[in-house]
Amino acid sequence: MTRPLSVAIAGLGTVGGGVLMMLRDNADIIAARAGRPIAVTAVSARDRNKDRGVPTAGLRWYDDPVALAADPAVDVVVELIGGSEGVALALAEATFAAGKALVTANKALLAVHGAALAASAEERGVALAFEAAVAGGIPVIKALREGLAGNHVSAVAGILNGTCNYILTQMRERGREFAEVLADAQKLGYAEADPSFDIDGIDAAHKLAILAALAFGRPVAFDQVHVEGIRRISAVDIAFANELGYRIKLLGIARQTEAGIEARVHPCMVPQTVPIARVDGVFNAVVAEGDFVGRVMLQGRGAGAGPTASAIVADLIDIARNRFTPVWGASASELSTAPSVPMSSxxxxxxxxxxxxxxxxxxxxxxxxxxxxxxxxxxxxxxxxxxxxxxxxxxxxxxxxxxxxxxxxxxxxxxxxxxxxxxxxxxxxx
Known part of the structure; x- marks a missing residue:
């Protein structure tokens, strides 16, 4: 039998537990599609005794997540720590230094350090896989980088944050104000205790920076994304939008123009007749425009243990098959140098x-x-x-x-x- 792919996971929260469960419950079909078994052999998590709903006995435990990269028995590291700096960045750098593949769901890490990390992965000939970093279980990374590889993509846009979409949906359906709906979303677990990362548009901007890099074959440029959130949207605006034939959505939009690339995240009024206007609740959606394929729309759950684990396991299957493409779709020397277009234009x-x-x-x-x-x-x-x-x-x-x-x-x-x-x-x- 072909040797199993040995996986280390840094972070055993909701998503990490979901990956363990999926690899266990769907082991047969995963092995068939990967060409060999995929086995988690090492982990790093804060609490060794926490019940995660899936057995962890027999796994090698590391108190220092960065040490996972140096484990000689590990083939690929899955980073589920989060954040653009600190331990997550150190682990990514150590993984590439050790000549190993990295799978991550960390959009902040990629948005801020994606260019440098991609260069490290390319230099060592290893995979940097991140399907789970944007839109959860929706295979938008693979769609842009592989499915639409023969197209000139002129635009990519979408609902990239389920928390904001839920809040705006509830405001419209119930006629309630932003602060009331946000409080309910926090009670239901759809919004964090400190929701600023979501409602101020930062989360969506991280994801848009990644999508724009893939769509236009350009190094990721988070600092060039215009960002606004939904704090100032009121029930009055929702009602007027409906009267005018629109719905309000927080959208991330990136377009290739004659002057360069515009990338922006902000509330938009979209006609009630367009498909993205009818994507409600915690769902995400991404629309891409290709010169030969036309308009393509992908929709699904953008977060949660199941959808995110699904994307991570898909990346692991590709790595097990030794299938991987350059991080931004082309080698560093072939990437576009198109300038960013300021929002004022x-x-x-x-x-x-x-x-x-x-x-x-x-x-x-x-x-x-x-x-x-x-x-x-x-x-x-x-x-x-x-x-x-x-x-x-x-x-x-x-x-x-x-x-x-x-x-x-x-x-x-x-x-x-x-x-x-x-x-x-x-x-x-x-």
């Missing part, structure tokens, strides 16, 4: 909501600012009258440059009749 339609004092002349003052900045209105909504009180006014623009809209928000926000900072949401029509 973005052009598109916008939704702007104002809370203004209901009195004569207010709208004239607002439209004067828009006129001076060359911003054309497509429509305006105002519901009801309340003289002397604050009322919402919604403006929808034709295609406009981002820099002009930012200036408009600043100027309009300074008007004495505008009661709070205007809310600005970009509209994506495709």
């Amino acid at each position: 973005h052009v598109g339609p916008y939704y702007m909501r104002l809370m203004v004092v209901d009195r004569p002349g207010v709208i004239a003052d607002v439209t004067a600012v828009l006129r001076d900045l060359g911003i054309s209105l497509e429509s305006m909504l105002q519901r009801g009258r309340s003289p002397g009180e604050a009322v919402p006014v919604v403006l929808v623009t034709h295609e406009t440059k981002e820099s002009a809209m930012r200036e408009a928000v600043e100027r309009i926000g300074r008007l004495p009749t505008v009661m709070e900072e205007p809310t600005l949401i970009r509209i994506e029509t495709e």
Whole structure:
């Protein structure tokens, strides 16, 4: 019999336990597809006595996760520690230094250090596999890097954070405010005690940086991703979006343009008729545009023990078969040097909501600012009258440059009749 692939796992939390369970429960089919058995032989975890629902007796335990890389009996290391620095980075570097393959679910590590780690893996001729780092069990990495390898990809976009998608879905379906839904999401375990990583868009931006690198064959560039979260989205905005025929989603969007590559994460209004508008709850979805394949959409659960373990085991099967491609789809010398396009250059339609004092002349003052900045209105909504009180006014623009809209928000926000900072949401029509 062919020698089993010997695996070490750093981190036996929910996902690590899921990997152990999947390798045990599906051992026969995994061995058949891998061409040999895959066996976890060494682990590192904080608590040796914790019941993880799967036997751990007989495994070699290491208190120092980095020591896993030096174990001579280990073929591949699975890193499930998380974080872009510290132990996770040290383990990745040690694994490559030892000439071994690395499988990781760590999007932060790849977004921040992906270029250097890819160079190390390429130099030593070993795999750096990360299907689990983006969109959980959805095979989006393989789709972009292999399935669409013959295409020029012009755009990749998606719902990349299930926590935000759940919150926005609940706000729409129940008419509740952001803070209330967030509290419920924390009680249900969909949001962390400190949810900032999710709701401020950082998690989605890490994933988008990885997808953009794969889609456009360029080194990962997290620091070039424009990032906004969903804290300022209100029930009022959700209701107006519905009235206008849109749904609000936190999207990660990367596009190849004549000027270079734009990469941005922010709330968007998308038409209710497009498929991604109907991806609700904790689900993720990724859409890619290829010149020959056209539009492809993948949808599924983006997190959790089962989906993430599924992606990790898929990577292990590829490594067992000695199947792996360059990290970003091409060798370092063949990667694109396309520049990043600043967010200020973005052009598109916008939704702007104002809370203004209901009195004569207010709208004239607002439209004067828009006129001076060359911003054309497509429509305006105002519901009801309340003289002397604050009322919402919604403006929808034709295609406009981002820099002009930012200036408009600043100027309009300074008007004495505008009661709070205007809310600005970009509209994506495709």
